[in-house]
Amino acid sequence: MVTGSAPAGRHPREASLTQLAGSVPDPELPVITLAELGVLRRVAEPEPGHVRVELTPTYTGCPAIEAMAADIERVLREEGGAERVEVRTVLSPPWSSDDISEEGRRKLAEHGVAPPRAGARRAGPVLVGLSPTRHTHPAQAPAPEPVRCPNCGSAATELLSRFSSTACKALRRCTDCREPFDHFKEV
Amino acid sequence: MTATAPQALATLPLADDALILSHRLGEWAGHAPVLEEEMALANIALDLLGQARALYAGLAEVLGGEDEIAFLREERAFRNCQLVEQPNGDFAHTMVRQLFFSAYQQPLYARLSPVLPLAAKAASETAYHRDHAEQWTLRLGDGTEESHARTQRAADALWRYTGELFQPVEGLDVAWQELAEEWHADIRDVFGRAGLTVPEGPSEGAWSAGAGRQGLHTEPFGRLLAEMQHLHRSHPGATW
CATH class of the missing domain: 3.30.300.130 (Fe-S cluster assembly (FSCA))
Structure with missing residues (x-):
C-alpha cells in the first residue's frame, strides 16, 4: 500500500x-x-x-x-x-483489514483498539459466536490467534457485541484487567 | 460462476432490496431489546444503505441521482422482493427475516463478485449479517418456550415470501435453481440446530405471495414509502 x-x-x-x-x-x-x-x-x-x-x-x-x-x-x-x-x-478489489500497515496496527493498539489479526484475506471474514451479553468461546470458524487486550496484553478476552461504535469494530472485554475495548474486525 | 456483466437496470432489484431492508432495520433504532442489538441492527442497516447507494450510483445515467431514485419513485417502480418490506414484528420476526434474506443475499453477491465491483465487498459484509442472524435464530429457537414459539411463528409467517427470492432477475446471469437449493439446505441446517421446523406451506405459486420484482408490493410497503419519502417530498432539495 x-x-x-x-x-x-x-x-x-x-x-x-x-x-x-x-x-x-x-x-x-x-x-x-x-x-x-x-x-x-x-x-x-x-x-x-x-x-x-x-x-x-x-x-x-x-x-x-x-x-x-x-x-x-x-x-x-x-x-x-x-x-x-x-x-x-473505488470498490474493487475490496479493502481488507490486511491492508492496514504494521505502523497502523501498532498505533491502533497504542490507542486502545485491538488491531485486526493478519490473514483475513486468505481466511475470509472471521466469524465469531454471540450471546446477549458475553461470549468466551468463538463458536464458528477457528480464529487464527486470540484477540489480545490492548491495555494489558492478555489473550483472555471475550466478545461483548459483534458490532460496536463503527461498522469496522466489535466490542470485547478483557477477563483479566476487566477493561472493555474495541476490536478492529477482520475482513 | 457467471461470466456476463449485469445488464442495465439488472442491479436495481438488488439495490432496492438493500435500501428497503435498511429502512426497516433503521426502525429498530431506539426500540431494540438491548443496546448491543441496537448497534448491531444500525450497523447492518448502514452496510445495506451503502450497498444500495453504490448500486444506485451505477444506475444514475438511467434513473437519475440517488435521492431521486430513493425518494421520488412511486411504489410500482420499486423492484425489491416482498420479504424485505415486511414489517419488523417482534425481535424474532426481524431475526428470521434477516436469516432468510441474508442467506440469499450473501451467496448471490458471492456469485456476482467477478462481474459486479460492489459484490465481493458486499459478500463479506453480508456473511457477517448472516452469521448474526444464525446465532440469534439458534438462541431463540433453542431458547425458552416463548422464544421458540415466536421464532417458529415468524418462520411460518415469512415463508410465503421466500419463493420469490429465486425468481430469475432479468439481466443477472445466476444459476437460480442452484442458489435456491443452497439456500434451502442452509435454512434446513440452521433450523435443525435451532429445533425449529422448516415450514411446509408453499413458498411460491398461486398460494404464495411474491411479485415485488414486478413492482407489486404488499400493503405495508405504501406506509413504509410514505415515511421514508415524506421529508424529501415535503422539502424538495433539502440538505443537511
Missing part, C-alpha cells in the same frame, strides 16, 4: 502528493493516517494542478468516506498546490 516512500520510477510530484494525501488522519480514528489504514489507492496528476485520487471504503456504508474525501481535497489544495481535486471511490 501507499507509504511515505515513493515506489521506484514514480514521478516525484505524484509521490509527494501521495504522501500528502496519505498523511490525512482517519476522521473516526485520528491516531492513524489514511495511508496506514490502506484506503488510499492511487494519486495521480494527469495535468498540472489537476489531481485525481482513488479511495476505497473500509465498509460500503462507511460514512467517514465523505469526510476523508473532503480532508484530502483540502490538504491537496492548501499544501499540494492543487487547483482541482477529484476524489473517486
